[in-house]
Amino acid sequence: MGQNILIEHDAACTVLTLNRPEKLNPLDWSTVRELKEAVNQLGAGPPVLVTGAGRAFCAGGDLTGYIGLYKRPEDFRAFLFDFRDMLVAIERSERIFIAAINGACAAGGLELLLACDIVLAAQDAQIGDAHLNFGQLPGAGGSQRLPRAIGSLRAKHLMLSGRFLSGQEAMDIGLANEVVPGSELMPRARAFARKLVEHSPGGLRGVKHLVNQGMGMPLAEALEFEIDYVHRYATTDTDATEGLRAFAEKRQPAYRSFKG
Structure with missing residues (x-):
């Protein structure tokens, strides 16, 4: 470098x-x-x-x-x-x-x-x-x-x-x-x-990916893309469940490290 x-x-x-x-x-x-x-x-x-x-x-x-x-x-x-x-x-x-x-x-x-x-x-x-x-x-x-x-x-x-x-x-x-x-x-x-x-690494990554990729698609295709991505995130990424649990338990969420 x-x-x-x-x-x-x-x-x-x-x-x-x-x-x-x-x-x-x-x-x-x-x-x-x-x-x-x-x-x-x-x-x-x-x-x-x-x-x-x-x-x-x-x-x-x-x-x-x-x-x-x-x-x-x-x-x-x-x-x-x-x-x-x-x-x-x-x-x-x-x-x-x-x-x-x-x-x-x-x-x-x-x-x-x-x-x-x-x-x-x-x-x-x-x-x-x-x-x-x-x-x-x-x-x-x-x-x-x-x-x-x-x-x-x-x-x-x-x-x-x-x-x-x-x-x-x-x-x-x-x-x-x-x-x-x-x-x-x-x-x-x-x-x-x-x-x-302070936010979820997976959530930040998801927002960027959804917007950047979706902007290059027709709206109908982008809406399907959003559903598929959000479904996968909510059902496989532990940060999605952790955010809800933290809200229910009235505590700060313990999201995964930004290194992983």
């Missing part, structure tokens, strides 16, 4: 920090591979916070590096697949991913945000697509995830205009769940993670 990503573990969360602050934490090919490896190695466990070092979350890709990649079409295709696979790994992970947007979040940074489950933004964050500001197009799922998150009209407006949103504006259109002062962002993200750890 290189040093483009810093990894910190504690009982409540894992923190993945993009760590090239002098370049505003670009998602160049080496960083994408490093982040992909980090995500794939996580396994089951408590929530994951994703943030950026310095004054940016992630300002996008390595624009200078793209010039060389475009001259090597097969390498560029391989980069796009690595980027896509890294974001899909986040979506398919059993862990809950919380994006803590501490500053500039553009292009590839926005695509990373969209793959996460929860988004907390600083008030002075700057969030936008911005690909067209440099004659580029989103290639890691941005043109597909963004309209699913905020609707096609808003998504096209954000992509075509290239404008940036404040944290509050992002929350107003559904790109963020909470907005806090910048100095409170990481304490709030850690507190949110600690609250999640």
